[in-house]
Amino acid sequence: MNDALGIGLYASAAFLLLMTIEFVGYKLDKEPKPQRAGISGRDTATSVSIYAIGRITKPLSKFIQLPIVVIAASLAPHTLSASTWWVWAMAIFLADLAYYFKHRMDHRIRLFWAAHSVHHSSEHFNLSTSVRLPWLIPGSFLSGVVDIPLALIGIPAWVILLAHSIVLLYQYPIHTERIDRLPRPIEYVFNTPSHHRVHHGSNNPYLDKNYGGILIIWDRIFGSYAEETEPVKYGLTKNIGTFNPLKANYHEFAAMLRDIRNARTWRGRIGYLLQPPGWREFELATGHEHADQTDKAPATV
DSSP, rough: EEEEEEEEHHHHHHHHHHHHHHHHHHOOOOOOOOOOOOOOOOOOOHHHHHHHHHHHHHHHHHHHHHHHHHHHHTTOOOOOOTTTTHHHHHHHHHHHHHHHHHHHHHHHSHHHHHHHHHHOSSSSSHHHHHOOOOOOTTGGGGGGGGHHHHHTTTTOOOHHHHHHHHHHHGGGSOOSSSSSOHHHHHHHBBOOOOHHHHHTSSTOTTTTTTOSSSSHHHHHHHHOOOOOOOOOOOOOOSSSOOOOHHHHHHHHHHHHHHHHHHHHHHHHHHHHHHHOOOOOHHHHHOOOOOOGGGGGGGGOO
């Protein structure tokens, strides 16, 4: 656990340094590319503010989420040794697979989208976007169930958490427009800036694509892969229109609560909680219960 805290401390300093370098680079560009979103001082300040508040609340968030992994680990018939290299290799590989499914749940279950939409709420795509991470969204910790299989096969709980930290750290530098395409073998196997730009796109054919953390092969295997073929429109399908970090963090959660409160049936209330973003109760009456992805995130200010 101390290793994870140390990584977080050094990572925060590196994040701020690289963000500063990128920000200065954008400002020094004499000929900005029109197809890129570039950078905004107010947007960057919002992302950094959300990150700073999140660092303060992180201990409480981990305290709420930790029991899921710890309880599962206590039920494992045996515990693998963290001193063995292949245990670490397996832990990172399986944590990346677990991240894929968690990330897909974040987009397809509104309770989890209420938290994850914070990360997608920026209309820009740069290193500051990567640290726009939600904090203290009720119920979001339940997505940690994806780690139960890892704990049950004997991977120590602290190794699972550290493996997830590595998966998340990998994704920091791929939040950029300043790197185009990498060599084809790398693009085929690994998540890259091009693949992740697609993931942050709110325009078709990019919606709900490229969920991978380190490896993009999960998307190729499970049918959620999309190539970057046209300019990307970043943000939500209905943008929040605010730079207030508190509103940015809770806008979708508040919208979800309003929908639940205004629902006419219990089926509707449960639907607004567990159906994909964009699902509407009135569709029950017409027999069309699919989600309209173009309504992915109701806007609030």
